[in-house]
Amino acid sequence: MVRENMPRTGKLISRVMLLLVCSMNAVSVQAGKPVIEIEIRDHLFWPSEITVPANTKVKLLVYNRDPTSEEFESYELNREKVIMGNRKAVIFIGPLLPGEYPFFGEFHPETAQGKVIVE
């Protein structure tokens, strides 16, 4: 019903979006982004420092091994994501210029601190 009521431009936009999404997925499969795994245990990041190449998009896989939820947050990386207890999260970062980009667990900032080093 919603589709029928959708104006023609809306349909066009949704088609273009779909095409865009499909093509981007194709690119990401071809490019094979580097994947880096991080664990959260006892409100700490393991490892707390990761090194990634400059000007490259990287897929972070964050496993939360704690039963409590955490929020991966970084002002420098412009990232923010809630990770539920005993779950994993996918976060894409980059491309980035060389430098250091701190991140932290917003729900436990006293201990959960880490940084991405871009070389």
Added chain:
Amino acid sequence: MLLTSVIIVLREVLEAALLVSILLALSTVLGISRRWVGWSLAAGMAGACVYSLGAAEISDWFDGVGQEVTSAALQFLVYLLLLLFTLLLLRASGARQLPEKLTMLIMAATVSLAITREGFEVLVYIYGFSSVLPQFVTILMGSAIGASIGISIGALIYYFVCSLSYLQSLVLGTGLLALVAAGMLSQAVLLLIQADWLPSQLPIWDSSGWLSEESVTGQLMYALIGYEATPTALQASFYFGGLLLLLVVAILAVSSRRKFV
């Protein structure tokens, strides 16, 4: 820990409180019944409960980026609803009356969706501490303080906008609404970049040395105008494009009302 909880809750509540207070003030100024507020607060909180209960499932959608996509969708909808409200205001200018029921519905939907999005994080955060009683009490206290500060700022804005003359309140109200809406749009784009649904780029500027997003002013600016220290070109174009569109409609709507005051 107390301070952390104050800040986390304040950040989320502030964004929602700004939206509620501006819409409430416009409601008062335009002579629209404010009955929608209670309902939309309740619906928003119910929405936040559903979102946080389903958070683990939702996060796994779309290959692990369900949370980004859901939150972005909520924020896109909030932007579209605010645009719709401003368009209604434009259409109803002059002798024509604003359709009260439809306007109330749009305002209610906007607030419900915004609270669903902001409330989700607060609920997940508070719930995480519910198993450890002493910590839980501290977190609840901090959350209450954070929420009170956020609501107080909202109340201040409400009374300030209402205290102005009819035209001044309309200008300020629709102007603030445009800024909040553009901020929502840029956050939605950022979330889709994070999900890898939109291409990511290097930031076009870095104003973190001038105003850090971590500072109190930075946080306030983030909530009010969607301030971002290191935006990408895509995010900035959506922000300014979205802002311009809303401002143009708002200016047309307000200026056509000038003749009838």
